[in-house]
Amino acid sequence: MKAILTVIGKDNVGIIAGVSGKLAELHVNILDVSQTIMNGYFTMMMILDLSEAESSFGDMKKSLADKGTELGVQIKIQREEIFTSMHSL
Amino acid sequence: METKQILETIRMIEEEKLDIRTITMGISLLDCIDGDGAKARAKIYDKITRQAEKLVETGEAISDEFGIPIIHKRISVTPISLVAGAAQDENYTAFAQTLDKAAKTTGVNFVGGFSALVQKGYTSGDRKLIRSIPEALATTDFVCSSVNVGSTRSGINMDAVKQMGGIVKETAERTKDQQGLGCAKLVIFANAVEDNPFMAGAFHGVGEEDCVLNVGVSGPGVVKRALEKVKGQPFDVVSETIKKIAFKITRMGQLVGHEASTRLGIPFGIVDLSLAPTPAVGDSVAHILEEMGLESVGTHGTTAALALLNDAVKKGGVMACSHVGGLSGAFIPVSEDAGMIHAVERGALNLEKLEAMTAVCSVGLDMIAIPGDTPAETISAMIADEAAIGVINNKTTAVRVIPALGKSVGDTVEFGGLLGYAPVMDVNRNSSADFIARGGRIPAPIHSFKN
Numbered sequence: 001m002k003a004i005l006t007v008i009g010k011d012n013v014g015i016i017a018g019v020s021g022k023l024a025e026l027h028v029n030i031l032d033v034s035q036t037i038m039n040g041y042f043t044m045m046m047i048l049d050l051s052e053a054e055s056s057f058g059d060m061k062k063s064l065a066d067k068g069t070e071l072g073v074q075i076k077i078q079r080e081e082i083f084t085s086m087h088s089l
Numbered sequence: 090m091e092t093k094q095i096l097e098t099i100r101m102i103e104e105e106k107l108d109i110r111t112i113t114m115g116i117s118l119l120d121c122i123d124g125d126g127a128k129a130r131a132k133i134y135d136k137i138t139r140q141a142e143k144l145v146e147t148g149e150a151i152s153d154e155f156g157i158p159i160i161h162k163r164i165s166v167t168p169i170s171l172v173a174g175a176a177q178d179e180n181y182t183a184f185a186q187t188l189d190k191a192a193k194t195t196g197v198n199f200v201g202g203f204s205a206l207v208q209k210g211y212t213s214g215d216r217k218l219i220r221s222i223p224e225a226l227a228t229t230d231f232v233c234s235s236v237n238v239g240s241t242r243s244g245i246n247m248d249a250v251k252q253m254g255g256i257v258k259e260t261a262e263r264t265k266d267q268q269g270l271g272c273a274k275l276v277i278f279a280n281a282v283e284d285n286p287f288m289a290g291a292f293h294g295v296g297e298e299d300c301v302l303n304v305g306v307s308g309p310g311v312v313k314r315a316l317e318k319v320k321g322q323p324f325d326v327v328s329e330t331i332k333k334i335a336f337k338i339t340r341m342g343q344l345v346g347h348e349a350s351t352r353l354g355i356p357f358g359i360v361d362l363s364l365a366p367t368p369a370v371g372d373s374v375a376h377i378l379e380e381m382g383l384e385s386v387g388t389h390g391t392t393a394a395l396a397l398l399n400d401a402v403k404k405g406g407v408m409a410c411s412h413v414g415g416l417s418g419a420f421i422p423v424s425e426d427a428g429m430i431h432a433v434e435r436g437a438l439n440l441e442k443l444e445a446m447t448a449v450c451s452v453g454l455d456m457i458a459i460p461g462d463t464p465a466e467t468i469s470a471m472i473a474d475e476a477a478i479g480v481i482n483n484k485t486t487a488v489r490v491i492p493a494l495g496k497s498v499g500d501t502v503e504f505g506g507l508l509g510y511a512p513v514m515d516v517n518r519n520s521s522a523d524f525i526a527r528g529g530r531i532p533a534p535i536h537s538f539k540n
Binding site: 004006034036043045057058061076077078079081082083085086087 | 091092094095096097098099150153154155156157337340341343344348
């Protein structure tokens with residue numbers, strides 16, 4: 001299963017390290033990353049492969065959201081299909 | 090996948106209130122028919138709670154994984170007049186209470202199908218069901234009722250129209266300590282559809298499968314935001330913009346419906362391509378019409394704007410999903426739409442204009458509070474007018490009005506939650522009593538003879 005992770009918030013030291021560290025801990029593989037600063041906000045998107053992940057989607061979502069709170073950013077994870085079905089035929 | 094597209098989807102959900110309005114499980118109760126009413130009710134309760142056991146849980150899991158809210162999880166059932174007809178009971182309230190209990194057990198927020206289809210005539214089951222409506226709606230929390238009084242194929246049953254005016258008043262009376270809430274759960278249709286996922290008018294038609302999942306999408310806020318970007322441009326551009334956005338909204342419905350039906354192991358029925366407003370700011374159909382250039386919804390031009398919106402939503406949505414059904418179009422409930430409420434309050438929108446709008450949108454006079462002293466015959470006459478619009482134009486129309494007891498024009502009725510609040514609207518004070526007293530049937534229109 002593939003998912004899309006979005007991280008939005010005030011730029012700070014250690015956001016990428018924190019997020020990717022957490023993903024490694026959850027056995028989630030990062031397939032693609034795009035990161036930019038939009039209107040002063042740190043905006044990062046990752047395409048993830050969840051096939052090796054051990055915990056449930058709900059648990060991963062919660063632990064990533066907790067990590068976000070710790071880093072002062074908003075972290076969301078959604079299954080990829082919601083984006084592909086909306087934007088492609 | 091482009092960053093821009095990902096952000097667009099997230100913005101649509103978070104800022105513009107894009108959501109899946111409802112996933113509705115249609116359950117046939119034809120195999121629950123029994124000569125003994127108590128046995129029939131036991132079978133009904135068992136079947137609903139068995140089939141819909143995981144409906145709410147599945148809806149929540151999908152919502153969580155895809156990150157899109159699914160606001161309602163609901164159930165529609167075979168019209169109870171058909172299911173209860175074999176039983177000897179004189180009053181069908183107990184059937185409504187069984188549905189209510191099943192709703193509470195499964196955790197859904199409405200069960201639709203306390204219904205009768207009397208477009209041409211009554212069976213004894215239909216008669217008993219309709220007589221039970223006021224008590225049934227007053228003694229249950231989550232049961233919705235509907236009665237179909239006309240169709241293009243069969244004309245309008247004016248006896249039923251006459252009776253329903255009285256039933257609406259009686260329901261208001263019985264639920265007066267809840268502001269006539271019972272009437273918000275009662276719809277009178279012409280050309281009712283069998284696969285509608287939206288309440289209060291949902292029921293599971295007899296032509297449907299044993300169990301099926303239907304989806305209703307929404308997203309007026311998304312359409313409004315898209316139109317803000319094409320201010321002043323010709324209607325060709327407006328129509329194209331709405332089509333594109335309707336396509337995207339409907340794709341969400343298709344995805345969620347497909348996923349939910351797979352997980353529940355039941356067939357996926359239809360997507361209802363609707364723009365259903367809520368009282369929340371930024372979730373209004375009226376504001377879309379105003380964005381097209383009208384100072385207020387209700388002014389001249391409103392009907393044309395709504396016609397364009399309704400048509401473009403369908404055109405955009407049709408290609409986005411495998412099967413389209415239900416009501417499919419823009420809803421114009423007054424109490425559930427902040428823009429409609431404001432238009433009534435500032436005197437820009439009246440009942441006559443709303444009636445004209447129902448000729449080009451997907452439903453009818455919806456969630457409108459009228460003075461409590463409105464005669465039953467006047468309500469019947471409103472139903473007759475709406476049914477005529479539906480029957481002649483080959484479309485679904487409906488009436489869901491709430492007589493606000495003890496209140497008059499200018500007062501407000503507060504329902505709370507997604508049902509919102511409604512300013513009491515003026516009705517024509519001239520009598521329709523002799524017209525309604527005639528009864529009988531208005532014959533089917535000439536264009537119904539297509540064979």
